[in-house]
Amino acid sequence: MPVFNGGITNQQTGLLDPKLLQQRGPLLQIEVSVPDVLANKLYQEKKPIPPPVTGLGLLDTGASITGVDVNALQQLSLSMINEVTMNHPGGEDKQGIYACQISFPGTQIEDIEFSAALGSNLKGQGLLAILGRDVLKDYQLVYNGPGGFWTIAG
């Protein structure tokens, strides 16, 4: 079972910093791309395949669904495949769902070849994606606050 340890290093000390983990949360570098099945179709039709988008993913056990930044989804030319009801403090809204592939470069965590992700406004938060329980259900996650690191296995 692949295991990855993450944390945020203090640039001055070179050590994992619990305060930075508290401030920013469990972040890891991810890549969002066109699903393989769609990439193969585009290749067969001699159409260009949009390059993957890289950025930060936040592991969020409070999120019932994974959200990916809408700007990234537009860059990937992905079409909406469904809509869901989202509950928020102001009430509820319908929001679009997009099929994408999520990879974890620099780790041995296997690619998620198909993720039905919510199109979300995350760019302003400095995030590419929020990885919710629909993804996390397949992993073990341990958050070590005092140690300033977290571990994901699966």
Place this chain on the structure above:
Amino acid sequence: MEQTDILKAELEYFDEIKDELLKTNNEQYALIKGRNLEGSFTMYSEAYEAGVAKFGTESFLVKQIVEQQPSHQIPALGNCLINASF
């Protein structure tokens, strides 16, 4: 085309045929294009793959056939808690 217009026809058609689908394809994933049910599948990814195979980059709907569609929440986003500090 506005976000709300994409899949409008497909979503309306799904609502029209939902009761019938619940009898025969409960919990499966319906693949719908326009006002045509293109098939139902055991897994979300299977329905999506079938949709891509037939329609490529055109929009199509993949929706689970259940009595009550689940609602979702990302409280940290909705409550502006990401990067909040005090």
